[in-house]
Amino acid sequence: MSAADWSCRCGKLRLRVEIKGGKRGICYCRDCQAFARHVSGGVTLNAAGGTDLYPTLPERIEIVAGAEHLALLRLSPKGMFRWYAGCCGTPLANGLPDAGFPFASLHVAGFADTSRLPPVTAHLNVGGATGPVAEKPSAAYVWAFPILTNAIWARLRGRHRRTPFFRNGQPVAEPYVLTLEERRAATP
Ligand SMILES: [Zn+2]
Ligand SMILES: [Zn+2]
Numbered sequence: 001m002s003a004a005d006w007s008c009r010c011g012k013l014r015l016r017v018e019i020k021g022g023k024r025g026i027c028y029c030r031d032c033q034a035f036a037r038h039v040s041g042g043v044t045l046n047a048a049g050g051t052d053l054y055p056t057l058p059e060r061i062e063i064v065a066g067a068e069h070l071a072l073l074r075l076s077p078k079g080m081f082r083w084y085a086g087c088c089g090t091p092l093a094n095g096l097p098d099a100g101f102p103f104a105s106l107h108v109a110g111f112a113d114t115s116r117l118p119p120v121t122a123h124l125n126v127g128g129a130t131g132p133v134a135e136k137p138s139a140a141y142v143w144a145f146p147i148l149t150n151a152i153w154a155r156l157r158g159r160h161r162r163t164p165f166f167r168n169g170q171p172v173a174e175p176y177v178l179t180l181e182e183r184r185a186a187t188p
Pocket of ligand 2: 027030033125
């Protein structure tokens with residue numbers, strides 16, 4: 001079994017992630033940029049504002065240290081769950097507020113060694129890029145389809161309960177919703 005280590009920048013929050021195929025993509029949407037800019041000043045973004053993401057099932061994520069540093073942000077009251085390391089503001093994962101839909105898009109910037117991860121094959125929401133993107137844009141449904149089918153399979157087998165992000169259906173950290181001013185200030 002192949003695994004890779006994820007760490008926040010200060011090293012307090014550390015995960016081990018089981019790597020089983022999947023896809024990796026760079027998302028240029030303005031929301032991913034606003035998230036990274038709000039928590040980390042955007043240090044995890046590439047030159048065109050892209051976020052390198054590796055979607056996986058939460059059951060494949062094990063917290064090795066620093067679970068108490070898990071922090072949760074929403075850009076709006078109904079926005080995605082955006083997990084980060086509260087100790088130093090490193091973006092960790094995008095997910096859904098519904099514990100019954102097991103899905104976490106990990107922020108690849110936290111992997112010191114990406115050799116076990118799949119290569120980047122998708123370039124999403126390129127219209128939100130803040131600089132030139134040479135690669136061809138990918139269709140969002142091609143990207144989302146395997147995530148959806150994986151999540152449904154995991155759910156049918158009851159494996160959505162194995163997650164570091166929820167306990168008894170409730171998120172392990174209280175979500176903080178950005179104010180309009182904060183969201184505006186963070187959006188490129
Ligand atoms: Zn940290
Ligand atoms: Zn995005």
